[in-house]
Amino acid sequence: MTRLYNFSAGPSSIPGPVLSRARDELLDWHGCGLSVLEMSHRGKEFHSIAEKIESDLRALLGVPDTHRILFLQxxxxTQFSLIPMNLSGKGRTASYVDTGYWSRKAIQEGRKLCDVQIAASSENLNDYSLPSSENWVINVSADYLHYTANETIEGMEFSGVPDSNGVPLVCDMSSNILSGPIDVERYALIYAGAQKNLGAAGITLVLIREDMLGRVSGELPSVFSYLEYAENRSLVNTPPTFIWYLMGLVIEWIDEQGGLDAVAATNTAKATKLYQAIDRSEFYSNKVKVDARSRMNIPFVLADADLSDYFILEAEKNGLVNLRGHRSVGGMRASLYNAMPESGVDCLVSFMNEFERRNG
Ligand SMILES: Cc1ncc(COP(=O)(O)O)c(C=O)c1O
Known part of the structure; x- marks a missing residue:
C-alpha cells in the first residue's frame, strides 16, 4: 500500500505510527478484550485512557495547575458561540481581532451573543499582513480579547503572544496548536479542533483558566457550559471516545519526536524549504508579508492562473494530494502540519521545480 502525501488543511495527515498503533489496538485494547470503540465512557478502561491523555498533554505543553483541560464536541x-455564552453576554462587550476568514466567523457568531468591539483589523492594511499588537485598540472593560493564532485560509500566523492589556486573552489555535511550545499561562482560554495537529475530526480541545469558570452562568444548558464539563471530567454526555483516544496517541507521538521544541524546529525547516522554493521563482508566488507567514498553511498562486487545475492534476499523479486552495481564495495551499514529513515537502518542491521547467 502506498500512502499519499496529504496537504489538506483538515481533516489532514495523521502520523503513520499513530494509525498503525490504532489498527494494532483496534480489536483488543491492551488485552481487555474490547475495542476502544466499544468501551463505556464511564468504565475503568476509558477512565484510564482519558486520565493519561490529560496528564500527557499537561506534561507536553506545560499546562499549569491554574488551567483546566476540557474535551468538547x-x-x-461551536466555540465561536460557547465563548461568548460562557464568558460574556447580552449588553456586555468582547473585543475581537479581525485577521481573516476564521476570525470573521468568530466575530459573526460573537455578534449574536454580545457587543463585539473590533480591536484591530487586517482588512484596513490592504495587503496580506497582520495588525501589530502594539496598535490594537482594546476595550479594557471587555470580557475577553479574541484572536486567531493562525489563519488557515490566508496562511497568516502570529508569532509570540500579544499583549492584551490585562483583558483575558482567548485564542483560536485550531490550525497551529502543538506545532511548537505555547506559553499557556498567558491565556484565559485556548481552543482548537482536532483534525489538524491533534488527530481526527470530532473533538475540540479547550484549555481554560480556572477563574474564567467563575463567570459561567448556572442558567446555561449543561451541554453548553464550560463549568459542567470541568466538573464532570468532560463527560456531560457520551463523548467521541475513539477520537479522544486517537488524540492521546498523537500526543504520545509528538513526545517521541522529542517534544514541542523538536517539532517546532522541523516545522520551521519544512516551511522554510517551501517558501524558498516559491520565492526564488517567478512562476510561483505567495502574497503574505514575510513576518506574517504561516508555518502551517502555505498558499501560493501560479503566474499563469489558467495552469492551476493542471498543476493540481499533475501533483495528484505524483502522490501529492489536496493542494487546492480554499474556495474563497483559489490558487493552491500546502498544509504542513506536524504529521507532514520533511520528505513530503521535498517531493512537493521537486515536483514544483519540474512543473515550472516544463510549463514556465
Ligand atoms: C482557525 C480555524 N478556526 C476554526 C475552524 C473551524 O473548525 P471546525 O470545522 O472544527 O468547526 C477552522 C477549520 O478549518 C480553522 O482552521
Missing part, C-alpha cells in the same frame, strides 16, 4: 465553530 462540535468543532472549533
Amino acid at each position: 462540535g468543532g472549533a465553530t
Whole structure:
C-alpha cells in the first residue's frame, strides 16, 4: 500500500505510527478484550485512557495547575458561540481581532451573543499582513480579547503572544496548536479542533483558566457550559471516545519526536524549504508579508492562473494530494502540519521545480 502525501488543511495527515498503533489496538485494547470503540465512557478502561491523555498533554505543553483541560464536541465553530455564552453576554462587550476568514466567523457568531468591539483589523492594511499588537485598540472593560493564532485560509500566523492589556486573552489555535511550545499561562482560554495537529475530526480541545469558570452562568444548558464539563471530567454526555483516544496517541507521538521544541524546529525547516522554493521563482508566488507567514498553511498562486487545475492534476499523479486552495481564495495551499514529513515537502518542491521547467 502506498500512502499519499496529504496537504489538506483538515481533516489532514495523521502520523503513520499513530494509525498503525490504532489498527494494532483496534480489536483488543491492551488485552481487555474490547475495542476502544466499544468501551463505556464511564468504565475503568476509558477512565484510564482519558486520565493519561490529560496528564500527557499537561506534561507536553506545560499546562499549569491554574488551567483546566476540557474535551468538547462540535468543532472549533461551536466555540465561536460557547465563548461568548460562557464568558460574556447580552449588553456586555468582547473585543475581537479581525485577521481573516476564521476570525470573521468568530466575530459573526460573537455578534449574536454580545457587543463585539473590533480591536484591530487586517482588512484596513490592504495587503496580506497582520495588525501589530502594539496598535490594537482594546476595550479594557471587555470580557475577553479574541484572536486567531493562525489563519488557515490566508496562511497568516502570529508569532509570540500579544499583549492584551490585562483583558483575558482567548485564542483560536485550531490550525497551529502543538506545532511548537505555547506559553499557556498567558491565556484565559485556548481552543482548537482536532483534525489538524491533534488527530481526527470530532473533538475540540479547550484549555481554560480556572477563574474564567467563575463567570459561567448556572442558567446555561449543561451541554453548553464550560463549568459542567470541568466538573464532570468532560463527560456531560457520551463523548467521541475513539477520537479522544486517537488524540492521546498523537500526543504520545509528538513526545517521541522529542517534544514541542523538536517539532517546532522541523516545522520551521519544512516551511522554510517551501517558501524558498516559491520565492526564488517567478512562476510561483505567495502574497503574505514575510513576518506574517504561516508555518502551517502555505498558499501560493501560479503566474499563469489558467495552469492551476493542471498543476493540481499533475501533483495528484505524483502522490501529492489536496493542494487546492480554499474556495474563497483559489490558487493552491500546502498544509504542513506536524504529521507532514520533511520528505513530503521535498517531493512537493521537486515536483514544483519540474512543473515550472516544463510549463514556465
Ligand atoms: C482557525 C480555524 N478556526 C476554526 C475552524 C473551524 O473548525 P471546525 O470545522 O472544527 O468547526 C477552522 C477549520 O478549518 C480553522 O482552521
